[in-house]
Amino acid sequence: MPGVKAGGALRPGWRARVPDYPRAMAWTPSGDLLLVLDAVGGLHAFDGATGAVRWHRPDAHPGGGLAMSHHPRSPRLATGGHDGAVVTWDTQRGEPEKRWELGRAWVEHMSWSPDGGWLAAAAGRAVHAWSAEGQEWVAPVHPSTVSGLLWAGPHELATACYGRVAFWKPLGDTPTQALEWKGAPVSLAVSPDGAVVAAGGQDQTVHFWRRASGADSAMSGYATKPAALAFDASGTLLATSGSEVVTVWTFAGEGPEGTTPGRLAVHTLPVTALAFARRERVLASGGREGGVVLWRLDAAGDGAPVGGDVVQGAVAELAWRHDDRALAATDAEGGVTTWRVSR
C-alpha cells in the first residue's frame, strides 16, 4: 500500500488463527475476550490481551456459523448458523445457555438491542426477538429473505429485504415505518440518532432515507456492491465500500446531495470492511488485498492514513474494542490479528 507507513498508530498486538473463514467476530464489553465464529461452525474465545485460546466449541453450529452479537453489558453472546438455531452463550464459562430452533433457513443476522433488553435474529424471511423478561416476538413474515437487521434505537428494530427497509417496535404486528424502493439491499446502516438509514444495493448504489420526511436519495457510480457501510458516532459521516476507494458522505448541512464525498484511496483492491471508532472520528478500513488502514477524518469526510498493516488474506471484518484502544481484523485465510491503537 503506497503512502502508508507500516505501523503508525497501529501497534502490533497478538495474532491467532481459526480453521476456516471467520464469519463473525465480537469483543466483550470489557475487552477481556475476542470471540470468533467460523464458517464450519466453530466458536473460539481468545484472551483479549494475549490471544491465548480461553475456550473453543468446534460444533457450535453444525454446518457452519453465520452471525453473532454480544450483549452490550453482560458476558453473554448470541450466535446463529446453517443449523437454523440461535444459541446464547455464557462467555466466561464457554457454555450454551439458551437455544431456539427457527427452522430450516440459515440464521444470518442477529443483534442485541443497545440496552440489552431484546435479542433479534433473522432466518430466511422470519424475524424473531426475545426479551430479557422471557417474551418472544415473531414479526410478520417478510416478503423476501432478510438481508439486514439492526437496532435503530433501544426499542426500534430495522430490517432490510428485497424492496423494503422496515422499522418495528417489538411485539408489534405492523412496521412503524416502511421505506420501499425497487432495490436489493446487501448492507444496512442507521445513524446513531436513528435519523438516517442507508442501504448498499446489489445494483451498486447506496440508497439512503431521512426518516423524518421519508425523503430519499441514491448514490451511484460504485464499481462493486457496497457491502460495508459505517456511520461515525456523530451520525454525520457515512463511510461506504464499493471500490478500492472508501467514499465518505457527509450529512452535515445540506449534504450529502450535491456534495463531493471524501475519497480515501490507499487500498489496491475493493474495500471489504469498515468500522468507526466509538468516540473519535477515526475509521478503520480493510481491503481484499489484505490491507488494514487507520484514517483520521475531518468534518468533511476527508482524511489521511495514520496507520496501516497487512494481514494474510482478504479482510473479512474489523472490530474496535469498546475503549477504542485496540482493533481486531479477521481475514479470509482464517487469521485473527489485533493491534493496540495509539492516539
Added chain:
Amino acid sequence: MTTKVPVTILTGFLGAGKTTLLNRILGESHGRRIAVIENEYGAIGIDHELVINADEEVFEMSNGCICCTVRGDLIRVLGNLMKRRDKFDYVLVETTGLADPGPVAQTFFMDEEIREAFALDGIVTLVDARHLGQQLGRSQECGEQIAFADVIVLNKTDLVTPAELDALETRLRDMNRMARFFRSARAELPVGAVLDLGAFDLDQALARRPTFLEPEYPFEWTGLYALPAGAHVLELDEGPDPAMGLVVLTGVSPDDASLREGAERCVRLYADTALLVAAGGAIPLGAHADLRLHTPGTKRFSLVLKEACTVALYAEHFAEEFNLRVKVADQPVEPLAQRAWVAQHEHDDEVGSVAIEVEGSLDQGRLNAWLGTLLREWGTDIFRMKGFLSLDGEERRFVFQGVHMLFDGQPDRPWGSDPRRNQLVFIGRNLDEAAIREGFSACLV
C-alpha cells in the same frame, strides 16, 4: 488464482424426475464434494450432506434492465459457500418448474463476486415425456426452460410410444437446436451427460462440439431393415407428394450413433443430383434417388441385394405418409429401428431457434451495429445465442455466446487454410427468422 467452481443448473417441472436424477448423480460422483442448492421440497428427499434449501428470489433492478435481473437466493447462498476454506468442487442448482432460467444464468455473469468464484457449466432441462406436451401449452416457463437448455433429457420414456417420443424430440429440437438430447426411463443418465459440459466456456464449447448446430436434414425419417439376399419390393401408396427423395444405405446398425453416422453420409449424398426412378424401377444403393410417385395407386420399386444385410432407408417423408412398406416374398417386414430427423418444419411453438450457417467473412462495423440493435430491441426475447464467426481482417475465429443481452466473445484458433465461414444459433421467443437472416447476410463483406 484459484479455479472457478463449476455450476450445473437443473430445471424441469415438478414430477419430471429431477430428484431421482440428483440422487443418481450424487450417488455416482464419488470423490467429489458437490453442494446442492434445492429450491423445491420434493417428496423424495436428497440424502446428501451439503444440501441447502433456499426460496427462489428474483431481484429486478430499478433501472428495469432485464439482463440485470438476478437470483438473490443464489448470490446469498453461493456468496456464503465460496468463503469457506473447506471447499466443495461442484455446485448443482435445482430450480422449480416455475423458475425463469434467465435470471439464474445471468447471476453468474452479473454479480461480480459470484462471477469470480463460480463458472456456469451448463443448463440441464429434464422433461416428463408424457406430460410435456400439455405443459408446453400451459406455461411460458416450460418453453423457456427448453429454450435455455444445453442438455434436454426426455425422461419417463417408458410411458410413451417410440413414435410419440420421436415427435416430441422433433418438436423440442425445433425449439432448441443447440441442445443435446438424451432419453431415459428413470433418469438413468451417465454423470457426464449432466456435469462438466463446458457449455458456457468459450474455449470448450466448440472444441467439444464442433458442429453444435443440429443439422436440418433433407430427410425426415429412417427405417432400418434386416433383409436376406435377393430382389425385394418397396411399396408406396398414394401420398402428399408426387415424388420422394430416398437414399438407401447398407451396413447401418440399429444404434443411434450408427443411424446418425448414416444420416451424415446421406446429407452429402442428398446434395448429389438425384437419379429419377419411375415405378417398377430399381432403387440404387448408396445414391440419391428420386422416386416418381405421380401415378395413381400403389407404386412398387425393386431393391436388389447380393447378400443378406441391413438396409437403412433415409426418406424425405415419414413412412406413414405413403404407407411405405418393405416386402420380402410378398410379406411385409417390420423395421429393426426407426428414427425421425429435424427437417424444415413450420414452427408451432412460440419458442424457436434460428440457425445460420454462411460462408464468407463479416464486416465488423456492420456486425456490431446490427447485433447491438438486435440485442437492444429483441434482447428480452432472445434467450441464448452461441456460435463462431469469421471477421474480415482477423486471422482467428471469433467465438461467442450470450444470455439475453449479455454477450461474451473472444478470438479462438487461427483459421489457417480452412474456408472462412460462420455458424450461429439464436434461441428465443417469436424470433423473426427472415429478418435475422437478412440482417446477418447484410454484414457479409
